[in-house]
Amino acid sequence: MIEAKTATAKSVTAGLLVIGDEILSGRTKDKNIGFAAEYLTGIGIDLREVRVVPDIVAEIADALNAMRPRYTYVFTTGGIGPTHDDMTADAIAAAFGVEISEDPRVIALLQQWVKLEDMNAARRRMARIPHGAELVENAISKVPGFWIGNVIVMAGVPKIMQAMLSAVAPKLETGSRTLSQAIPAGDVAEGAYAAELGAVAKRYPDLSIGSYPSMVDGRFNNEIVVRGKDESEIAEAAAAIEAFLARMRKKRV
């Protein structure tokens, strides 16, 4: 069936824009990239690019405008709080060329949990939303993110970012999931299996096959990962890889 084939091959893509001086200075070790990568892969959205930019409106807007035509979605994290260094909403409005002002929907939300005497200019600043955006629920601390065009704007605090991603996920278009199978290669050297692995990769051009070394106790510990949309193709390629690894291990004994 052609229809099913098309649906299977459909690729939904994403870019991620991480906003914040604190990541670039090393003060904060980002946790959102790894989480978003795994989460999006899991729901059938392929993350294709990540950028980390400082708290500068022009830098945020430029990166966003470079990324949003390239991917189905662009997610942003960080810079939506009440302090002077939170400039994501303004940058998004600038990137889209739309107005930004206090959104009565957010004011209403804030009024549910901020006492009237505490409702100051800074807190009202969090209600500034670019015109035309939908709100993204924040189950943790109420102040919402927002969604404009194909851009989804989330908080930087990992717990809140994760809640916003969960809130928005059911509304996202998703493609066929990229599946993966990991094959431990242990201490069989990359240089020993590279030729055979390359041959398998060539035989399955629709799969993405990677070899990932890591170091454990000063020794290499390698893993091969086969990724793709077709489960049986992945299984075939994985079997071919297991076979040559077994042959190499045997040869060494």
Next chain:
Amino acid sequence: MIEAKTATAKSVTAGLLVIGDEILSGRTKDKNIGFAAEYLTGIGIDLREVRVVPDIVAEIADALNAMRPRYTYVFTTGGIGPTHDDMTADAIAAAFGVEISEDPRVIALLQQWVKLEDMNAARRRMARIPHGAELVENAISKVPGFWIGNVIVMAGVPKIMQAMLSAVAPKLETGSRTLSQAIPAGDVAEGAYAAELGAVAKRYPDLSIGSYPSMVDGRFNNEIVVRGKDESEIAEAAAAIEAFLARMRKKRV
């Protein structure tokens, strides 16, 4: 002294290009961004942008060509091993428009630790270096990175990347270090101190002042960080911040 003043104000900048499908799929949680950010800040190089791109020559080359005119240095991590998915060296050669071929210096290095009968095409592939590049020492597993123009190419395995960064650091131009002072704000709400913090930030336009919420046991735990090149300015701004925080805490008691 004008000379000293110029030296103090000198800003040396960097971009970081992380290469690898495994980061974008979430299979590997990147550790190099946080390490490089902290390390570079520590030696007086300001990291201004990070990009993560897949194992695709054109994507790597495009990102590199976008970044290298913008920063004093661009560091790359990943994609310099012996397997088919390692394409960083080719991408760098493409970006610079130079030839790439087996470098006798690397072959000589490989011959020191790879047995003659194990010296296959895959291992020789690691010796392919763009013409005009200097080698970057790898104290962990010997196969070097390289340095061409203002681009420094390092391995993706964190331990090896760190060794390469240490090897190259003494040869890098560095600027005045960005210093920082952290002021814990605890559970004083960002929305409560945002106006005063913004006023301090305005008073010290040469400093970068950030407010960073995190969540501990379901409660916000905020920290304010003052960053800049001038130690006494930082101390002044930090004192002003401590003062308004103390006033706010007192008011609540």
